[in-house]
Amino acid sequence: MTYLDPPDGHGRPAVPSPAADALARCISVEPAKFAAAHWGRAPLLSRAAELPNPRGFTDLLSPADADELLSRRGLRTPFLRVAKDGQLVPAARWTGGGGAGAEIGDQVLDERILAQYAGGATLVLQGLHRIWPALVDFARDLGTALRQPLQVNAYLTPAGSQGFATHYDTHDVFVLQVDGRKHWRIHPPVLPDPLEKQPWGGRADEVSATADGSAALDVVLEPGDALYLPRGWLHSAQAQESASLHLTVGIRALTRYAMVEELLALAAEDARLRAGLPFGTDVTDPDAIEPELTETVEALRDWLLRADPAAVAARLRDRAWPAARPAPIRPLAQAAALAALDPDSRVALRAGLRWQLAPTGDGKVALRLFDRTITLPGTCEPALRVLLGGEVTRVGDLPGLDDDADRLVLARRLLTEAVLTPA
Numbered sequence: 554m555t556y557l558d559p560p561d562g563h564g565r566p567a568v569p570s571p572a573a574d575a576l577a578r579c580i581s582v583e584p585a586k587f588a589a590a591h592w593g594r595a596p597l598l599s600r601a602a603e604l605p606n607p608r609g610f611t612d613l614l615s616p617a618d619a620d621e622l623l624s625r626r627g628l629r630t631p632f633l634r635v636a637k638d639g640q641l642v643p644a645a646r647w648t649g650g651g652g653a654g655a656e657i658g659d660q661v662l663d664e665r666i667l668a669q670y671a672g673g674a675t676l677v678l679q680g681l682h683r684i685w686p687a688l689v690d691f692a693r694d695l696g697t698a699l700r701q702p703l704q705v706n707a708y709l710t711p712a713g714s715q716g717f718a719t720h721y722d723t724h725d726v727f728v729l730q731v732d733g734r735k736h737w738r739i740h741p742p743v744l745p746d747p748l749e750k751q752p753w754g755g756r757a758d759e760v761s762a763t764a765d766g767s768a769a770l771d772v773v774l775e776p777g778d779a780l781y782l783p784r785g786w787l788h789s790a791q792a793q794e795s796a797s798l799h800l801t802v803g804i805r806a807l808t809r810y811a812m813v814e815e816l817l818a819l820a821a822e823d824a825r826l827r828a829g830l831p832f833g834t835d836v837t838d839p840d841a842i843e844p845e846l847t848e849t850v851e852a853l854r855d856w857l858l859r860a861d862p863a864a865v866a867a868r869l870r871d872r873a874w875p876a877a878r879p880a881p882i883r884p885l886a887q888a889a890a891l892a893a894l895d896p897d898s899r900v901a902l903r904a905g906l907r908w909q910l911a912p913t914g915d916g917k918v919a920l921r922l923f924d925r926t927i928t929l930p931g932t933c934e935p936a937l938r939v940l941l942g943g944e945v946t947r948v949g950d951l952p953g954l955d956d957d958a959d960r961l962v963l964a965r966r967l968l969t970e971a972v973l974t975p976a
Contacts, residue, residue, distance in 0.1 A: 565696045565847055575694035579727045579779050579802070579808050593806075594724065594768055594784050595747070596739055601777025609777030610731045616798055616944035622678055624686065627651060628661040632684065635666075636675040639718040639889040668708070675716025681800075683878075688800075693880055693905040695727075695802065702876035706804040710735070719764035719789040720753045725804040726782050730774040733797035735790045739770035742785035748810055754789075759907040763787055774799070807873055815861060815868040825852035870909070874910050874923035890975035891968050896949030896957045900964055901976040902941055908972075910937060920972070927970055933963055940967065945962075945976040 573584075581588045581599035589852060591597040601609060635642040647665040650656045670676055682692035682705040696703045696915075708718055713735075730975065743759040744751060753760050764787055773793065774780060782788060789798075818828050826849065835841045838881040880903055890898070909921040918934050920927040929937070935953030938947055951960045 562708075567953065568878055571690075572698035573695045575691055576698040578610075579604075579729065580693070581779075581877065587781075591781060591783075595783065596786060597781040598770065598772060599781075601727070601775060601780040604777065604779060606777075610729045610800060611689055611776075612680065613729070614681065614798070614800060615684060615707070615730060616709075616732050616796075617710055618685065619676075619678060619707060619798060621677070623661060625664040626684070627655065628678075629657065630661075632660045632679050633661050633666075634677040634679060634805050635669050635674050635944055636716040636731075637669070637672070637714075640667060642674060670711060673714045675711075676709040676715060677716070678709070681705045681707055681842050689881060692802070692878075693773065694835055697876050697905060699804060701807075702805045704708045704805065704925060706801045706803070707731075707913055708799050708801060709788075710790075710797045710798070712792055712797075715789065715791040716788070719760055721747065721751060721760065721785050721801070722782070723747045723749045723784055724769055725784050725806060727800075727802040727804075728774065728780040728782065729800040729802065730780075731798040731800060732776055733795045734773050734793040735773055735797040736773045736793060737770070737780065737790045738764070738768045738789055739772075739782065740787035743789065745785050746783075746808070747785045748808065757817070760787060764789065778898075782885070787895065794801060805876060807869060811872065812865060812869065813949075815865055815925050816857065818868065819860065821917070823852065823856040826856060828837075869920075874907050875939050877905070877923070879906040880974075882974055886975065889966060891965060894948065894961060894965055894968070896947070897959065898948045898964070899945050899976040900940070900948060900968065900973040901945045902943045903972060903974050906972065908941055910941065911932070923971070927966075927972070929966070932959075936963055938958070940973060 567702050575585060579599070580591075580699060581603035582591075582597065587597065600662065604613075623633075630644045630648060633647075635644075635647055644659065647662060648659045648667055649665070650658050651660045660692050666676065681688045682703060683689065688705045692703045692705050708716065710733075719738070719740070727795050739798075740763050743756050747753075769786075773781075830836070830845055834845065882903065907923050911919055911921070912931065912934075913919050913928065914954065916931045918937065919939065920930055932953060936951035939952060948960050948964045949957055951963065954960050964973065969976070
């Protein structure tokens with residue numbers, strides 16, 4: 554299930570095969586069908602036999618890996634949550650100092666975690682896309698395929714236990730069953746497409762009443778199965794005859810409401826919308842507010858008709874890009890590559906890096922990244938286009954520059970800025 558999306562020169566190169574492969578591990582239908590029939594619309598159950606990886610998901614995080622995280626990695630809050638009977642267990646019950654040289658008081662203590670888990674609590678390892686190598690790579694590849702930032706948590710639930718009551722999430726999720734069996738009951742939303750500011754707790758009565766009705770999907774996930782749930786769909790899950798381990802990939806998609814927020818931020822440029830209310834206006838009186846509201850709506854409508862799509866796109870970029878980090882670099886190896894750089898050195902674009910290249914109008918080009926903008930001479934643009942295309946490139950072969958000295962200056966700058974990595 555490989556597909557390509559042609560480059561457009563704005564930081565969105567063709568989807569590489571690792572990204573397509575990561576998505577294929579999560580869905581049993583073609584990407585186009587998933588986008589049309591399921592994305593943001595309806596759940597999708599994909600059985601292990603319908604997915605391409607016969608190993609299931611243990612290569613991403615196995616029970617032994619989870620044990621290592623809980624016992625040997627010095628985890629601190631908030632990289633772990635503990636839940637029992639639908640409630641979070643206070644961190645003070647399972648954290649403490651780590652002994653000599655590691656007295657920090659919020660470290661996960663393995664003997665206390667054992668007591669919680671043996672007593673029926675669910676352990677939630679959080680932010681694994683930042684701390685576990687296999688999931689760092691998987692989240693980057695899947696995020697590239699979806700063009701959305703991701704987070705990855707793991708849920709370890711003892712046999713017969715249920716960590717959380719029926720609820721909904723404010724982001725889409727892929728559930729990847731790693732080990733054991735878990736019974737899932739899925740119900741339609743009480744609030745379609747909830748925003749992050751609309752959590753399920755504010756509609757607890759509606760959620761509970763809906764959960765008492767017939768489920769839209771009632772299924773036991775086996776190892777290697779995957780389940781996609783759009784945001785807002787109600788769900789609960791209970792481990793069966795043995796302990797369960799599953800991964801939840803949360804997809805933090807932008808919404809139209811996010812666009813509205815950015816439009817309102819830009820509306821501060823309009824003088825009519827910055828105007829104060831008349832002197833002495835009684836803001837508690839609807840009759841006094843009505844004419845001001847009418848004029849404000851007219852001013853807002855007039856401004857929205859003139860809104861610049863480029864300005865909105867720039868604000869959405871600045872909101873979305875920092876939420877998805879590119880591939881990690883190795884600082885020591887990067888520094889060694891800088892010291893040894895010569896025309897025969899080979900370099901490549903940092904995997905997962907989002908970029909946008911544009912002229913500045915003064916003979917230079919601006920390379921916009923997720924956290925900064927780099928300005929370079931316009932003569933560097935041909936070489937930049939080659940490097941940003943993603944292929945491994947010999948420094949001495951970079952086009953558009955007069956000699957190897959200039960090529961080395963450019964390559965050294967981009968290695969220092971962590972745009973490139975040694976290949």
